[in-house]
Amino acid sequence: MNLIKRLFTKKQNGEENVFENNLDSQKISEKESDGWEAIPTFIEMNPKDYERISVIVTAIAAGDRPDSQFVIKRILQRNPEARTVAIISASLVSELADDSQLFVKSIAKKKIDSI
Known part of the structure; x- marks a missing residue:
């Protein structure tokens, strides 16, 4: 991961702007x-x-x-809700x-407060 960060890091005005991956951007935001x-x-x-999915991926990778x-730690799929919203907005x-x-x-939705 450090290699990727070093490749996508730019120094501007003495500050570093580091490339963020989609999984890291899912942290709690403001x-x-x-x-x-x-x-x-x-x-x-x-x-x-x-x-x-594991058989297909390892066959392609091999x-x-x-x-x-190979060791597959986690398998994720695209969120259909996020994909639909991104396509419509774009x-x-x-x-x-x-x-x-x-x-x-990023995509966010307004929280509905329950009564």
């Missing part, structure tokens, strides 16, 4: 204290699919080396500027 709840980009996968071994914004490329960094 928005949550204001009544906003962060929607995670990735969620846990159904345990029934672990074996099939390639021409059948003697290699589509609406791109209508204003053709040939634009957009990146959604």
Whole structure:
């Protein structure tokens, strides 16, 4: 992980701006204290699919080396709610500027206080 941070680190005005990975950005943010709840980009996968996904991933990763071994620690899938919101919002914004490329960094929804 340190190698990735060093590759994506830029020093500007004596400060370092470190590239953040999606999983690190899911930490508690300042928005949550204001009544906003962060929607995670990735969620846990159904345990029934672990074996099939593990076999496919290790077969692709092994390639021409059948003697290699892999340990899969965690399997995540894209959050369908976050994906839908990102597609809709990017589509609406791109209508204003053709040939634009957009990146959604985080998605949050307003917390509904129960009575």
